[in-house]
Amino acid sequence: MLLITVLENTTNPVFISNVQDALVVAISGVENPAERNRAILSAYTSKKALREKLLGVIPRVGGDDALKLVTSEFNTQKGAAKDMAFKALTQWKDQSVSNQLYAIALGTVTKYKADAFTAYVSKIGKSKLNPDQKLLQLRKIMILAATPDQKKQVIQALKGNRTFLTLVFVAKYLDEPAIGSDAAWVAMDIAMPPSGSKEGMFGEEVRVILNKCIGVIAGNDSQYARENMRNWLAAMPKDPGFVSMFNGKDLTGWKGLVENPIARAKMTEEELAQKQAAVDLTVPESWAVKDGMIVFNGKGNNLCSVKDYGDFEMWVDWRITKNGDSGIYLRGTPQVQIWDTSRLDAGAQVGSGGLYNNSKNQSKPSRLADNAIGDWNTFYIKMIGERVTVVLNGVTVVDNVIMENYWDRAIPIFPSGAIELQAHGTDLGFRDIYVHEIKAENIGLSVQEQADGFVSLFNGKNLDGWVGNKVDYCADNGELLVEPTGKGGSGNLYTEKEYADFAFRFEFQLTPGANNGIGIRAPLEGDAAYAGMEIQVLDNTAPMYANLQKYQYHGSVYGVIPARREFLKPVGEWNEEEIWIQGTRIRVTLNGTVIVDGDIAEASKNGTIDHNDHPGLKRTSGHIGFLGHGSVLRFRNVRVKTL
Known part of the structure; x- marks a missing residue:
């Protein structure tokens, strides 16, 4: 050169x-x-x-x-x-x-x-x-x-x-x-x-x-x-946020392992207490606290949290030695895998973080993200229902995957159980173990929404808190799937509670030609578009809807106040929407743009623009609902704040 x-x-x-x-x-x-x-x-x-x-x-x-x-x-x-x-x-x-x-x-x-x-x-x-x-x-x-x-x-x-x-x-x-x-x-x-x-x-x-x-x-x-x-x-x-599971000084909050969840469930309280007392005496032979770490000497059984956990997220640092093998049990069930990636004979080259005991769903991590043997690693683990997300050293290696019930594969994983540190014959260490229990009413909420008083209406796992059509509506992958089973099938799903003045937020994903609606202040009987109010959910771009009336397009208060158009994202992408109603004032915001801002009393004082009777406009409270019209679509992050 x-x-x-x-x-x-x-x-x-x-x-x-x-x-x-x-x-x-x-x-x-x-x-x-x-x-x-x-x-x-x-x-x-x-x-x-x-x-x-x-x-x-x-x-x-x-x-x-x-x-x-x-x-x-x-x-x-x-x-x-x-x-x-x-x-x-x-x-x-x-x-x-x-x-x-x-x-x-x-x-x-x-x-x-x-x-x-x-x-x-x-x-x-x-x-x-x-x-x-x-x-x-x-x-x-x-x-x-x-x-x-x-x-x-x-x-x-x-x-x-x-x-x-x-x-x-x-x-x-x-x-x-x-x-x-x-x-x-x-x-x-x-x-x-x-x-x-x-x-x-x-x-x-x-x-x-x-x-x-x-x-x-x-x-x-x-x-x-x-x-x-x-x-x-x-x-x-x-x-309360993230709470420490380990005080850095001793094993307060931890106990020894008694068999497995199914075996424990069959024991009497007295029998379980006796066995627990016996195994607790053996814990110091295997587990100890040193320099702010929980350490395992390679001999003995798992260390279990005294408390059981349902839905949660947790942080934990871990470190293993040559040929190390361990894991984190969730709800008493194996396991988020930890191992020495040089153990090619065991298939460890795929990396740690996988749901090792899955047989039908993904069991391996999506990529290798382990640090060198002897260095510390960080897990962030989130479990909602039966689905688990694992982030290893800042890299998502398991993304919302179903964790199977190793103890009985015919049933879903237990709704709650202990968090366990697995003993597998090699020495290892854990530190900075923090867990945040996720309440159903907080699922999907931002920090600001929690502070502002929003509550979640859909837990991503089941339809608790809802009434109506639970056949065509179901929880799927943390989302609310609308999948009508009959020809032209319809049917509505309503909140158990009634709401008067509120801000209702949700995300939705349309399929081509999709048609649904949001019922507000609605009774459980009758056509919600008239007996209550319906905010239209519609694929405005579908050719079949080219000649609709202006009050029938997405976001409109059906038959009463038309919405501005052109603010939906392309079909298949997720949209965000808020419906705000206080007294007779109503506002609909789609993807950050206000598409309806009006007064239902003013808009209907000389009759509605569809020339139909809407007695629901005079209701001051009622149920919030999803109003089916035979289309497949999805909703998620459904939350409400009472005003």
Whole structure:
């Protein structure tokens, strides 16, 4: 490469810098990674006098071969050559150098340790790693922090890393005088709603942390920050949020395993109590607490939560050793898999996180997302009904998959049960175990909707809370599926409760030609479009509806107030809608655009535009319903707020 020759013959520092810049551009433009660094690495190996100049280029280009070469130089050279190689590592273009920097920071050569620490934190902090991985990598280096300044570097690198476990980790440093205020600023940034959003973190753990932040935060604008935190504390939902299952000190809240859920159900209370007492005595032989972790020594049985859980989401960090094998049992049922991915004989190369014991539904994770053996991993697990989602190290590896009942495959998984840490003959560790129990009335709600008083009307699992046609309407994959069984079949599904003034929000997915409706203030008998009111749900684009009356199109108060058109998304995509009614005022908002804003009394005072009698317009309360007209479509995230 001509530029390498030019660089070799250039002595002016300014010109050297210019040629180095040109080399970076030229090399970065080579598409084939295998060819990209060949010339420059060859020159580095063969032209000793050129090495210092090339070390101003290599870190900016990066690449596995280049990193391997510079790492070797650092490990084998001495004096100035070693220093140049180290400088190149600290200037590397991305976080791919993090393992090398960590090893140096962990090493015994004092000369390089502090700068390696700082470079590591900088690379990870500025990286595009997902938030879960970024936290894991920064927690790893925090163990090596020898000064308050180094701890501060790690804390500040986590600013904006909005995960619950990041908040918990940062909050651990609120009590350290030298860095408490810095930790408070970062914790506040993580927990509070971002600018332009109302979606902040909530729960008793968050409340405790923010109150502590109020007490220690200092510096410019700290008074303003305190006021913001107090405002959020007053506004946040009352839901307890994520609750710790492990206090970091002992096994309070945990117990030994007595057989399996079906066997336990057949025992008398006295028999179960006796067996439980016996196995609890054996727990210390297998499980212990060390350095804030639950550790298993490889001998014994599962560790179970004392409390049973139904619908929930949880965070848990885990770490295994060579040939490790474990898992997380949900509702007493195996399992979200954990294993050493090098165990090819067991099929572990697919990765952890799969629903290992499924036989009909997906059992393997969608991709490999494990960290190296000996490093920590993070699970986020969500279970609603029989469906499970697993996120491993920030990567979704199981997405809303049915978890089968391993103990009796003829029946669905149990509605509630213990969370278990599986013992499988190898030592392992768990830390930061938090669970949030999800109430049926909160399913599908945003944080702001919970704070505003919305409640969920559909739990995604069954039709509890609904009356009417439960044949053509059913829960399917967390959604409300309308699938008429008869020719031209219809039928309505209504809320058990009646509502007067309210905001009703839902999402819907149309099929070609779909026709349905939302009944409001409706009785259970009669035609809801007249005996109550119907807000039309319709595929406006279908040719069969080209010549409808204007009051028959989507969003219209049927026969009374026509809606603006052209705001539906293409058929097959999900739409969002809100129906707001207070007294005689009604407003319909579709995908963020108001398509109806009127007064039903005013609109009908001289008769309705369809010239039909609508006695339901005078009703002040009634049921909310889905009004079937023989079409297949889906609804989800159905929620209501009483005004």
